[in-house]
Amino acid sequence: MNKFANKASLFCIFAKDVNIKKLPTSDFMKTLVRTKLIVLLIIIIIISLAMLIYQQKYEKNKTNVFISGLISEKKFIFNNTLTFKQNELRKHIDDYTIWDELVDFHYTNDTVWAKGIFDEFVLNNFEIDAVFVCDTSGKLQFSNKLPLLDNLNLPIKNTNELGGKYIRSFQFYQLIDSQLVQFVGQRTYGTTDIKKEKPHGAYFVARIWSVSFIDKLKQLSDANVQIVPIKELKEAKSKNHGQAINNIELKNYKGEIIAYIVVTKDFTALEKIQQMSRVNELLRWGFIILILVLLIILLYRWVFNPLQRISNAMQDENPGHILKLLEQNNEFSRMSAMFIDFLNHKEELLAINDELRDSRDRLQLWNKQITDSIFYARRIQKAVFPDKELMQSYFKEYFLFFEPKNIVSGDFYWVKKIESKLYIAAADCTGHGVPGAFMSLLGLNFLTEITQNKPNASTNEILESLRTKIKNALNQNVNELKTRDGLNIALCIYDINLKKLQFSGAYHPLYLFRNNELMVLPADKMPVGMHKNETEFHTIETEIKPEDIIYLFSDGMIDQFGGADNRKFMGARFKALLQQIHTLPLEQQKIIIKKEFGTWKGEKQQLDDVLVFGFKLAV
Structure with missing residues (x-):
């Protein structure tokens, strides 16, 4: 009798106060579990796909932000580089040590002095290709032009056209035989003319943007630099496969745009790396989903099928459904053995269950009587206080x-x-x-x-x-x-x-x-x-x-x-x-x-x- 006491107690959990409830049919159980597994699989796939889409979008945005940051950085570097190179020309222009002699030159036309200063000193000590001096009417008084600059033609009527009437310094560009020439200069004043009210002429220098100079800009800014005439800008944009970093306008002495400095950078290699990373992420998530699907299929075969057999055996009270499970050495074989043992002692367990239920009812009655007695004793105790x-x-x-x-x-x-x-x-x-x-x-x-x-x-x-x-x-x-x-x-x-x-x-x-x-x-x-x-x-x-x-x-x-x-x-x-x-x-x-x-x-x-x-x- 004691041998089955524990089993009877477990059985009572299901039996409780009434007879054993009829279990759902095996087809219903099968449909219910299968549906839950399919729904679980769909949920896993949906969540995985959502995470994958989010990851792909996140990586793409991260790449765009990264490239945008690189573009801003390249633009900043190139602008600083260009400013630095432009300021190199101004170093000489902003030096006023020869200006009193220069003012005298406007009136004496002393070419010997001019050649000594400009040819032997200025051109040898500064990155300057040519020097120009003109009077207030715009007439050229001195120049040491290179052959390229022989075709330079500045049909100005007076120096006011170089930057405006009230502008003391000026900068402009000219395209000569498809080569860019940068001019920097300012009007000349005597050192005693503190308010700079009476200009005597203009003094400016030129630098040719040669291939070597442009290559140096490319090297310093780590970007592709092109000088594109305004007429060729549209065609240049269609041929350029890199991303535009900056387009800088280049104006002549009249303030007209004659060309652009087009700065670009090819990010194709970086985008390919990011694309490969996204493909790898896609493959990794695909592999994870595949593993999860396989796990659910194995769970269906290893867990659902044995449970279905045990469910059928419990429904039909027929141990034939679970005889194959007894050959295995796992939890399902032990459950099957316990169920067969239960069927063999069903009547005995039912009798034990009835006896335990009667004992429980008696204990509940005794507990109620004792509790009622104690509560009555409390009333008596309160009454004597x-x-x-x-x-x-x-x-x-x-x-x-x-x-x-x-x-x-x-x-x-x-x-x-x-x-x-x-x-x-x-x-x-x-x-x-x-x-x-x-x-x-x-x-x-x-x-x-x-x-x-x-x-x-x-x-x-x-x-x-x-x-x-x-x-x-x-x-x-x-x-x-x-x-x-x-x-x-x-x-x-x-x-x-x-x-x-x-x-x-x-x-x-x-x-x-x-x-x-x-x-x-x-x-x-x-x-x-x-x-x-x-x-x-x-x-x-x-x-x-x-x-x-x-x-x-x-x-x-x-x-x-x-x-x-x-x-x-x-x-x-x-x-x-x-x-x-x-x-x-x-x-x-x-x-x-x-x-x-x-x-x-x-x-x-x-x-x-x-x-x-x-x-x-x-x-």
């Missing part, structure tokens, strides 16, 4: 923080008035729950009986009598010290006429706050019950002042584990809490104590019943 109206008549102000661990509590509080004496107690019985509740009823009953029979007894005498009654009730004797049943208690008697308070305690002290200072009335270090070092209880007496606040409590809150380090709350922390809140209204103190206890405990289990009783006596 002093009611709210009675408590309000006994005290000027009070609060009770009472938090049982279980439905019923082993902690109890007791208040009774006999003539001019008010008896007050807070106790913690051995254990909690039902055992503690039984002890609390014994304690409540014995305290009531003792005070009625001995109305003049002091607090220590009451505890002595209570100890005797508990020992007799529990059949405790000196030879049975292992039996520790009993209670810890803080007991007070307040004489209303004399305004005096007697106190005796078994483990539980009394806290009294007077003028913001804490007075601790200590308890004896023994319980009310059997104890190996048993002695007589002591009584402490004190006079009560109008604003005195008294606290009686069990050790439930003090011993509770919690906080960040999972430690006990401890007595020192409890004292500090009372010291902090004792001046507040007592009902507000209860709220703070309850919140502090909940925060400290957190999600941890409550270990014991909790009782904190605070009150002010009518004085």
